[in-house]
Amino acid sequence: MLRTLKLQRIAQRLVGVAVLALLAAPPAAATDDGPLAALRDYKRQAEWSDRFDASLPELRAVNSSHPTLSPEALGRMQIAIGNHGRIAAAGGWPIVSSPRVALQLGARDPNVPVLRQRLAVSGDLTQVSGSSDVYDSYVAAAVRRFQLRHGLSANGILDAPTLIAMNVPVHVRLRQLETNLVRISERAVGLGERYVLVNIPAAEIEAVESGRVRSRHTAVVGKVDRPSPILTSQVHEINFNPYWTVPVSIVRRDLIPKMQDNPSYLADQKIRIYRWGDESREYDVREIDWNTDEATQYMFRQDPGELNSLGTVKINFHNAHQVYLHDTPQKSLFGEGARFHSSGCVRVQNVRELITWLVAPNGWDRGQVDAVIRSGQRRDVPLEVKTPILFAYITAWVNADGVVHFRDDIYNQDRVTTAAYDAGIGRLR
Structure with missing residues (x-):
């Protein structure tokens, strides 16, 4: 009962923090769905490598050329678990109260001394x-x-998302480390x-070779209601300037409503209609009843070009979920914080760099990649050397x-995993 009351007080304080920060935010942050929706919109997880000067000492300390998955990572996780356990045993880190406005360089506020203590306990403030x-x-x-360690917009300002992440209790972070120790131990063997690696909660991709990250890529992954799956496969083919065949699920959920609102949508997007397995005849939009599910019986294919939803390239690997990696014409999404916009497939920033690395064993270089895209x-380029690909939830x-990273449990998998351990399926310690 005491623990429950304590958690309730923490939750109430976090809500108060969020509300005060929202009051200080621009009016545009609000939505018709009320304060909770505004808070969801306000909370961000920006990718520091795309938005900040690489010379920043904080960024150099947080960045690493070593992969997320490795046998060595397990030892580092054990050390972090021990450190967080000691912090928990000492009473945890202090709760930082909400200031009247977001704090930034030069501000004076009575909450700053406690903020210093909080940052010192977690090792972020060394001086x-x-x-x-x-x-x-x-x-x-x-x-x-x-902020960099938590996937937040690294602006150095104590804003609402930062304060919410900062006031997550240490025992929650400890359990998060324990849960992910198991995930990493399962994934860090036999990698070759x-x-x-596609790390879904981080919305990030690593191309790893000989124990080093050759390139890191910001990604856009699946929405909460259309999650990217956990899988293991091999990249076997690259499609340059591809067609996009609209999945039936997207026809039902998205395309039909769009056509009901705007009958010229397919023409505007250069999407053609065929029967499945028969491309000898193209159908007219007026031949389909858009007030029913009749459209799901047809194949919708978008022409290559600047409007194509796959962008200029698609990366294929066999899987039961019909997902793949691809480029996108919506480059602005990579600069957003919460990059969970897709229907399960993964959009890749700087995709040509990744493509060049994938096709290099075939004798291709960047000039050839650029030339075929430009044409x-x-x-379609089959790969003689098939590169393993993993979708993981870390x-x-x-x-x-030794820098500890945390990301939001966007698909609520940590809670499920933790419940399984508590039920006796597995114990972490």
Whole structure:
């Protein structure tokens, strides 16, 4: 009962933090769905590598050329679990109260001394300059480091998403580390010299070779109601300037409603209609009753080009979920915080770099990749060397420099896993 009351108080305080921060936010943050929807919109998880100067010392400390999955990562996770366990045993880290407005460099606020303590406990603030209530450069740098570790917009400002993440109790973070220790131990074996890792909660892709990350890519992954699946496969083919065949699920959920609202939608998007298995005749939109599910009986195919939903390239690997990696014409999505917009497939930023790495064993170089894309011609390239690809769900990990990362449990899998351990299916310690 005491633990329940304590958690309720924490939850109430977090809601208060969110509401106060929302009041300080621009009016445009609000939506017709009320404060909770506004909070969801306000909360962001930006990808630091795409948006910030690589010379920042905080960024260099958080970044790593070592992969998320490796046998060595398990030892680092054990150390982090021990450290968080000691913090929990000592009473946890302090709760930072909500300031009246978001705090940034130069501000003076009575909550800053507690903020310093909180950042020092988690190792983000290494130089503690007394108990000053000034939000100085040391505090701003420590906040930025904290944000980078949690996938937040690394602006160095104590805003609502940062404060919410900062006030997650240490025992929750400890359980998150324990849960992901098991995931990493299951995934970190038999990886081979070369593979692609898609970490869904981080919305990030690693191209790994000989134990080093050759390139990292910001990704856009599946929505909560259309999640990207956990899978293991091999990349076997690259489609340049591809057609996009609209999955039946998207026809039902998206295309039919769009056609009901705008009968010219298919023409605007250069999507053609055929019967499945028969492309000898193209059908007119007026031949389909859009007020029923009749459209699901047809094949909808989008022409290659700048409007194509797959962009300029598609990366194929066999799987039961009909998902793949691809480019996108919506490049602005990569700059967003919460990058969970797709219907299960994964959009890749700087996709040409990844493609070049995948086709290099075939004797291709970047110039050839650019040339075939620039031509606009359809071309399918089977890969002689098939690269393994893994979709994993990792919400906590430790990089080679001992920096601990956490991400939101976007699909609510940590809670499910934790419940399984509590039920006796497995114990972490």
